[in-house]
Amino acid sequence: MEHVIFVPAIYHVDEISQLVSLLSFIDSRIAVKDKKIILHLYSNRQVENKDINYLKTLPVSQIVIYENDLFSDWEQPYIEAITQHINTIKPHAVISTSSDFIKSVLARVAARFSCGFAVDCTDLIFDDSTHNYSFLKPAYAGNINAKISVKNSSIVFATLKIKNVAECSFETVDSKVEIVSNLFENLKPFSDRVKIIEKNLAENIDNKLESAKIVIGVGRGIKDKENLKYAFELANLLNGAVGVTRPLVDMGWLDKEYQIGQSGKIVSPQIYFAFGISGAAHHICGIGNPKLIIAVNKNKDAQIFKIAHYGIVADATSIMKSFIKAFKSRLKGC
Numbered sequence: 558m559e560h561v562i563f564v565p566a567i568y569h570v571d572e573i574s575q576l577v578s579l580l581s582f583i584d585s586r587i588a589v590k591d592k593k594i595i596l597h598l599y600s601n602r603q604v605e606n607k608d609i610n611y612l613k614t615l616p617v618s619q620i621v622i623y624e625n626d627l628f629s630d631w632e633q634p635y636i637e638a639i640t641q642h643i644n645t646i647k648p649h650a651v652i653s654t655s656s657d658f659i660k661s662v663l664a665r666v667a668a669r670f671s672c673g674f675a676v677d678c679t680d681l682i683f684d685d686s687t688h689n690y691s692f693l694k695p696a697y698a699g700n701i702n703a704k705i706s707v708k709n710s711s712i713v714f715a716t717l718k719i720k721n722v723a724e725c726s727f728e729t730v731d732s733k734v735e736i737v738s739n740l741f742e743n744l745k746p747f748s749d750r751v752k753i754i755e756k757n758l759a760e761n762i763d764n765k766l767e768s769a770k771i772v773i774g775v776g777r778g779i780k781d782k783e784n785l786k787y788a789f790e791l792a793n794l795l796n797g798a799v800g801v802t803r804p805l806v807d808m809g810w811l812d813k814e815y816q817i818g819q820s821g822k823i824v825s826p827q828i829y830f831a832f833g834i835s836g837a838a839h840h841i842c843g844i845g846n847p848k849l850i851i852a853v854n855k856n857k858d859a860q861i862f863k864i865a866h867y868g869i870v871a872d873a874t875s876i877m878k879s880f881i882k883a884f885k886s887r888l889k890g891c
């Protein structure tokens with residue numbers, strides 16, 4: 558009997574490179590002979606050809622792209638579509654990325670099937686003799702890994718928070734991609750229940766934090782929201798991305814999309830700058846395993862210096878400005 562894993566994804570939420578990492582991770586972890594991985598990508602706009610070509614090479618049995626403007630900024634159409642698709646596909650497991658949006662969709666779908674839901678897991682253990690799933694999830698500031706065993710569930714629902722790996726090792730295939738645009742007649746009634754009166758969209762975030770090779774990490778030590786502009790300038794110069802600690806998100810300085818750590822994103826840069834970051838375990842567990850960590854902190858005893866390769870005891874904002882000046886002159890003409 559085929560073992561079916563259904564991966565629902567949302568085009569405007571999931572970075573394609575993140576999906577590639579997720580799919581190759583699932584492929585490597587679930588080593589059962591008759592495995593079938595089905596990817597459904599839900600999109601409210603036309604999916605770009607370069608993304609389709611990339612997805613085609615993945616080790617999946619089937620890729621279906623649903624392009625429909627019903628897939629907008631609220632969850633219900635996704636809940637209905639994914640529920641329908643689960644009823645048709647009858648998967649053993651439904652696994653997705655750990656974006657906040659898909660978590661809020663899948664939580665409701667899992668409830669409809671009276672199943673539990675393991676979120677933000679960092680590893681998956683599959684028993685190929687019993688076909689039982691277990692997941693690992695960091696707890697107590699990443700000091701322990703809790704093992705979540707799924708028992709007596711008709712479908713396993715989980716989200717994985719894994720590192721975005723630049724190069725995944727999988728055998729490339731030439732999967733067929735089916736694009737469906739008119740299948741949602743029966744979803745239309747759900748769009749009638751909600752009338753969108755006004756849209757206040759958050760600024761379009763084009764930060765590519767998860768795939769950035771250089772991350773400019775910023776913490777409470779930068780003192781003022783105004784100083785964030787230097788982090789963005791530095792990130793721009795180095796073709797990197799900005800990531801922040803949770804207090805900055807809690808203070809409303811930046812959207813949660815920028816948060817790194819246990820309750821934020823997991824990144825995997827080669828170089829990580831830590832400006833005014835104390836080095837709390839909740840944050841550090843999200844920075845991956847960079848080859849180089851450069852930390853700037855006023856306190857010479859700050860925790861961050863224990864893991865930094867280079868440490869500067871100074872004011873974070875002044876050093877950011879100096880770096881900008883230095884990189885500008887070094888990169889001139891490059």
Ligand SMILES: Cc1cc2nc3c(=O)[nH]c(=O)nc-3n(C[C@H](O)[C@H](O)[C@H](O)COP(=O)(O)OP(=O)(O)OC[C@H]3O[C@@H](n4cnc5c(N)ncnc54)[C@H](O)[C@@H]3O)c2cc1C
Nearest residue numbers: 776777778802803818819820821833835839840855872873
């Ligand atoms: C369940 C749970 C989940 C959490 N999840 C996350 C998460 O996902 N991500 C996350 O980041 N945190 C998370 N936290 C919070 C985390 O524990 C820390 O409180 C947080 O990371 C600290 O952020 P910070 O380093 O910016 O601030 P602080 O701890 O306040 O550190 C500020 C640092 O700046 C230095 N400093 C001060 N002035 C200057 C200056 N002028 N120049 C240079 N340095 C200066 C200080 O010496 C200090 O080291 C979580 C906490 C809990 C309980």
